[in-house]
Amino acid sequence: MTKMRRWRKIGNDLKLEAYCLYLAAKDPRTPWYAKALVICVVGYALSPLDLIPDFIPILGYLDDLIIVSFGMALAVRLVPRDVLDDCRHCAPLTIHTAVRAAVIAAGIVVFLWIVTILLAVFLIKRLF
Numbered sequence: 001m002t003k004m005r006r007w008r009k010i011g012n013d014l015k016l017e018a019y020c021l022y023l024a025a026k027d028p029r030t031p032w033y034a035k036a037l038v039i040c041v042v043g044y045a046l047s048p049l050d051l052i053p054d055f056i057p058i059l060g061y062l063d064d065l066i067i068v069s070f071g072m073a074l075a076v077r078l079v080p081r082d083v084l085d086d087c088r089h090c091a092p093l094t095i096h097t098a099v100r101a102a103v104i105a106a107g108i109v110v111f112l113w114i115v116t117i118l119l120a121v122f123l124i125k126r127l128f
Helices: 003-026 032-046 059-078 081-127
Strands: none
Touching: 003 032, 003 059, 003 081, 032 059
């Protein structure tokens, strides 16, 4: 297996595991503290605010990698084994629907930003 294929497989496995944790957080059998940890890890991963800013070479991304990896590993340990097994079985079957929904949501957000920018340009132009 080439290095590129290996890295792609690791990335896909990580994406699937993250989606599995998302499904586990939605499951009523998951304890509240595991749900809270999953929300915190996902929030940190998606947040523009970091402990070490990303523009600092190497360290900027290294903190993300360490914190998110550690948080996901801890969340996997906190989620009950039966819930995790059910979610791991269900995740490959439903991830395509979730990805499609995420693309649609991203399209809506981009459209709203474009409309907002155009409206701001129109209002500024009208004032001057």
